[in-house]
Amino acid sequence: DGGITQSPKYLFRKEGQNVTLSCEQNLNHDAMYWYRQDPGQGLRLIYYSQIVNDFQKGDIAEGYSVSREKKESFPLTVTSAQKNPTAFYLCATSDTVGNTIYFGEGSWLTVV
Amino acid sequence: QKEVEQNSGPLSVPEGAIASLNCTYSDRGSQSFFWYRQYSGKSPELIMSIYSNGDKEDGRFTAQLNKASQYVSLLIRDSQPSDSATYLCAVNLATSGTYKYIFGTGTRLKVLA
Numbered sequence: 140d141g142g143i144t145q146s147p148k149y150l151f152r153k154e155g156q157n158v159t160l161s162c163e164q165n166l167n168h169d170a171m172y173w174y175r176q177d178p179g180q181g182l183r184l185i186y187y188s189q190i191v192n193d194f195q196k197g198d199i200a201e202g203y204s205v206s207r208e209k210k211e212s213f214p215l216t217v218t219s220a221q222k223n224p225t226a227f228y229l230c231a232t233s234d235t236v237g238n239t240i241y242f243g244e245g246s247w248l249t250v251v
Numbered sequence: 252q253k254e255v256e257q258n259s260g261p262l263s264v265p266e267g268a269i270a271s272l273n274c275t276y277s278d279r280g281s282q283s284f285f286w287y288r289q290y291s292g293k294s295p296e297l298i299m300s301i302y303s304n305g306d307k308e309d310g311r312f313t314a315q316l317n318k319a320s321q322y323v324s325l326l327i328r329d330s331q332p333s334d335s336a337t338y339l340c341a342v343n344l345a346t347s348g349t350y351k352y353i354f355g356t357g358t359r360l361k362v363l364a
Binding site (some may be wrong): 184 | 259282283285287294295300339343350351354355356357
């Protein structure tokens with residue numbers, strides 16, 4: 140089954156805890172992205188990676204961290220430093236940066 | 252001024268009518284343009300991409316691009332209740348060798364049966 144797999148789909152976190160959202164792709168795409176979506180707002184870029192072992196901050200990187208050790212994987216860690224982490228998180232890929240972006244199914248994170 | 256602007260709606264159209272969704276962008280360096288559909292609680296899915304001025308048709312969907320006026324639109328013919336969703340406009344901007352995808356906040360479309 141091809142595509143972009145995000146897990147978990149729903150996640151509840153206590154304040155002060157770090158959580159990691161998984162994103163795996165088998166599309167052989169070089170570029171991967173993490174976006175955050177809040178109700179009534181557009182998509183905001185957290186981090187992106189053009190190639191393995193390289194990534195750049197997006198517009199709202201504070202309180203988040205990523206790694207890109209494998210082409211297929213781009214996990215996002217939401218740290219306790221992120222003040223308002225409750226949101227819908229979307230992983231996306233494109234064959235190269237600048238080309239069409241495709242999204243995974245998303246992960247809902249709720250801080251309780 | 253927002254980089255990509257869309258009317259938030261809701262835009263209500265009767266079933267079978269043409270729905271017209273509009274998007275304006277601020278940077279003339281924008282190179283490629285995309286429309287995504289997002290159902291409530293789901294992730295965006297690509298409808299169409301357009302790169303050059305004019306119209307591009309795909310089934311019931313037509314994307315229109317006018318770079319001189321800096322707008323891109325999406326027409327949905329024979330609108331169906333299943334088209335009810337939020338439509339996101341996205342613009343890809345190349346700046347100093349890097350690319351940046353900028354999304355609008357979306358227009359909510361309601362197709363009335």
